[in-house]
Amino acid sequence: MVHWVQPTTTTNRVVSTLLLGIGQLLTIARLVVRYRSRRMWLDDAWAFVALVCAFMLLIGMWIRTDVPGTGPLNQPRDARVVAYWMVALSFTNTLWASRMxxxxxxxxxxxxxxxxxxxxxxxxxxxxxxxxGLIIQKSYICVSDKSWYQHAVPQCRLGHGVAINELITDAISDLLLAAIPIRLLQGVSLQSDQRKMLYVIFGSSLLITLVSIVHAVFVLGPSGLLEAVTAQAQAATALIVADIGVLGSLAYRRVRQGFRDFDSKPYTYELSIHTNASIHLHRVPRGTTHSTRLQFAGDPELYSWSNQDDHDTITERTRLPSVGQVKTLDLKESSISSKPDLDNVTAKNLMT
Structure with missing residues (x-):
């Protein structure tokens, strides 16, 4: 039988505060960058939710470890029961808000x-x-047996079911978070160093799974503080990984001049259809109005798209008839620059 070493309260506080503090500072920096550049979107809203939950997690950890004789406030047991609920729920909320x-x-x-x-x-x-599902499962287990409320160190034993479900959901979510962007990058023409940087950014989500495996081991074990430390480490890792895409690309642009931002606002796309029936999709930055003249070979299955961004978003789709004829289409797009931000996505990857 393995006997886990119980960390001291000081160790728990230092490690948790350091890791969560780094994640919180990076998230604040990320939100400031996005706000100043006026590029805030739903991913930033979820990052803000994760930030709030991380603060609740850190506060709950300090109250939970504030046992008589340790201080600084010598919280009573009832307060530490509430703090355990804060830690248990805030951990899950921070983790999944970061994934969102x-x-x-x-x-x-x-x-x-x-x-x-x-x-x-x-x-x-x-x-x-x-x-x-995880929130409901944890809440049901801890509410159905409240005997742990009377323990000197209140700790709900979540058991094998929660550990297994956490591992399964962590593996599924983190694999999706790695696979989807990698699949996207396979259809984008980028320089080698840019591609490697993006692979590192999106592949880093697998770090969350590695930490979650360690956390699951301690969920099954008897050491309550070790479970708490690894839970806070996992939440902090998720928070940091969520910010890498924004701050990493910012740092890369500062080091490598000329690298444009690859996360421009959605729906800023320019579609060009060529005479050989190939379709090229450009992501373009906002700011000016231009007219795009598209010429394409006759193909009854081709469609044309036009987008307006920032103000009213208008999308038009037109079916193009007359096989064997060459047609020309003029698209006027508002608030879109003619200079592409990303290279082409080829026709074979456009609909897959």
Missing amino acids: SIIFAVIRLIPPMMRLRRISNISAVLFILMWI
Whole structure:
């Protein structure tokens, strides 16, 4: 039988405060960057939710470890029971709000006509369902047997069921968070160093799973504080990973001049259809009005798209008849610059 070493209260406080503090500072920096650049979107809203939950997690940890004789306030047992609930629920909320931020950061990169965007939206719904399921399971176990309320150190034993469900949901969500953006990048033409940087950013979500495995081990073990430390480490890791995409690309642009932001606001896309029936999709920055003249070979299955961004978003779809004829279409797009931000997505990847 393995005997786990119980960490001291000081160790728990130092490690948890350091890790969560780093995640909170990075999230604040990320929100400031997005606010100043006027690029805030749903991924930033979820990052803010995760930030609030992380603060509640940190406060709950300090109250829970504020036992008589340790201080500084010598909280009574009832206060530490409430603090345990704060820690247990805030941990799950911080973790999944961070994942929601990551998945919406991916969604904002995917053109609306791609099937991969629908898959990402379904994944976001799946995340919410798994999140709610874990909250219900934990709450039911801890409420159905309140004997732990009377312990000197209040600790609800979640058991094998919660540990297994956490591992399964962690594995599913983090694999999706790694696979979806990697699939997207396979259809985008980027320089080698840019591609490697993006792979590192999105692949880092697998770090959350590695920490979750360690946490699951201690959920099954007898050491309550070790479970708490690893839970806070997992939540902090998720919070940090959610910010890497924004802050990492910012740092890269500062080091490598000329690298444009790859997370521009959704629906800023330019579609060009060429005479060889190939379709190229450009993500373009906002700011000016221009007219795009598209020429394409006759193909009854081709469609044309036009988008207006920032103000009224208008999308038009036109079926193009007359096989064997060459047609020309003029699209006027508002608030879109003619200079592309990302390279092309080829026709074979446009609808997959």
